[in-house]
Amino acid sequence: MKRILLALVIASATMLSFNSCTKEYIEDPRTDTFSYTINPQDWTNNNTPAASVSIDVPELSDNYVDFGLVSMSMSNNNRETFNKLPATIQGISYNYEYTTGRITIYAEDPINDNFNVQIDRTLILKVSLTQGR
Secondary structure, three states, rough: OOOEEEEEEEHHHHHHHHHOOOOOOOOOOOEEEEEEEHHHHHOHHHHHHHOEEEEOOOOOOHHHHHHHHEEEEEEEEOOOOOEEOEEOOOOOEEEEEEEEEEEEEEEEEOOOOOOOOOOOOEEEEEEEOOOOO
């Protein structure tokens, strides 16, 4: 009798736990990706050790800045491989910041603050904009 009663209690608890579960479907947010080519002559130093370049991204709206996600990857070998930024690639630290309509990429020596960085190759940037909820 105790076994039957125990089995009923376990079965009831199991049924209650399964009934309390709900399945929720989450849609993947929309992501748009854009490609930009940065040539060596596009970089400026402005008398600082860090080089920088700004690119206009008209699709980068207030909605992405306030609620979305902006991510970037870079190739320095003609699209053979990409590195997600921020990253240190061949001794140069790359980082970026963004605001509505514009992204600025910075390149600097991660060890020597007084070394002026010179970018001597063409870089391919992929910018991905992911919508927020």
